[in-house]
Each structure stands twice: as C-alpha cells, then as structure tokens.
Amino acid sequence: MPKHLIESKIIINAPIQSVWKVLSNFDNYHQWNPFTPKIDIQNTIGSTVGLHVRLNPKSAKTILQKETLLAWEEGQRLEWGIQNSWFVQTIRIQRLTAIDAQTTEYYTSDAFKGPLTGLILLLYRQKIQIGFDDVCMGLKKETEGLQGKA
Secondary structure, eight states: OOTTEEEEEEEESSOHHHHHHHHTOGGGHHHHOSSOOEEEOOSOTTOEEEEEEOSSTTOOOOEEEEEEEEEEETTTEEEEEOOSOSSOEEEEEEEEEEEETTEEEEEEEEEEESTTHHHHHHHHHHHHHHHHHHHHHHHHHHHHHHHHHO
16 A cells, blocks of 8 residues: 555445445435545535544544545546645545446545645544545445345
C-alpha cells in the first residue's frame, strides 16, 4: 500500500445497482455508515460536499469536513476531495465493480499529498482506516439486508 493512501474494499453479495442505490442515498447514511453518518451533497461537479465525520466510533460527535465533488459516475463511482489547500490535498474515491450479476466489489480510498500529509496521517491514519473498514461492513450489511427483504 502506498504511504499516502488509505484504502479498504469488500465483496457485497448484491447486484451493482442495489449497492449503488444504498451508496447514493445520502439521506439514509445514518442507518448504515458509522464513519460518515451525514453527507450534504448535490450531484454537481465542483459543488461543496459537507461530510459529517465521526472519528471516534464510540462517540456521537462528528466534525464537519468540507470538500469538493470531483466525479459522479452514476452507478459506479463517486469522488470528492480537498483541492484548494496549500497544506494538504486529498482525493476520496468510492468505486463499485460488478464481479457478476449478483456480486459487487466496493472499494474506497483516500489519497493525500502536501506538506502536512505526514502529520495528518500520523494523527488520523488509524482512525480513518477503521472508519473505512466500518463503511465497508456497513454498506455490505445494509445492501445484503435489503436484498434479503426483496
């Protein structure tokens, strides 16, 4: 794994359309996403994305992280990040890949660069990694649970 990349992935036993439906339903993130239980987003490239991030899964407290929507490929990929900062730039990717008609891989990563990257990763790498792993498990459970109800 590259030094300035945090990533996680999981196989979900559901069609890609079902996973996308959960992933892109931002109003319901609180039901399954313990790391980012709320997102303020519009499907407009260049718009601000408000991420309400919970760095401590045992706490209800979130911090508001404002980023920019960089890509929205319907049914496949979302990207946002910090682009206009001198001290750190990031690109967060969430990507879905159909393995077959009933199986999807979910991949997420955050790439960091800039002069304060080392300090940010020293302080937050483990918390972000736990958060990404929790997002994977939450998305899997939510999507597969909805499949079981269909």
